């Protein structure tokens with residue numbers, strides 16, 4: 604039995620998974636809709652999730668052992 608599971612992605616702590624919002628700029632366009640822009644969370648870049656911690660630990664360990672401490 605294979606038991607390989609991809610680790611769950613973490614919900615972004617900065618936006619709690621609500622990665623994109625519409626911000627009203629004031630006023631309405633010719634069709635009567637509010638003028639809005641879409642803003643994305645800077646940390647997760649609009650995905651709402653971050654890589655699993657294991658990915659970060661692996662990258663840090665690789666950098667530490669490959670580059671060595673100076």
Ligand SMILES: [Zn+2]
Nearest residue numbers: 615618644647
């Ligand atoms: Zn985010």
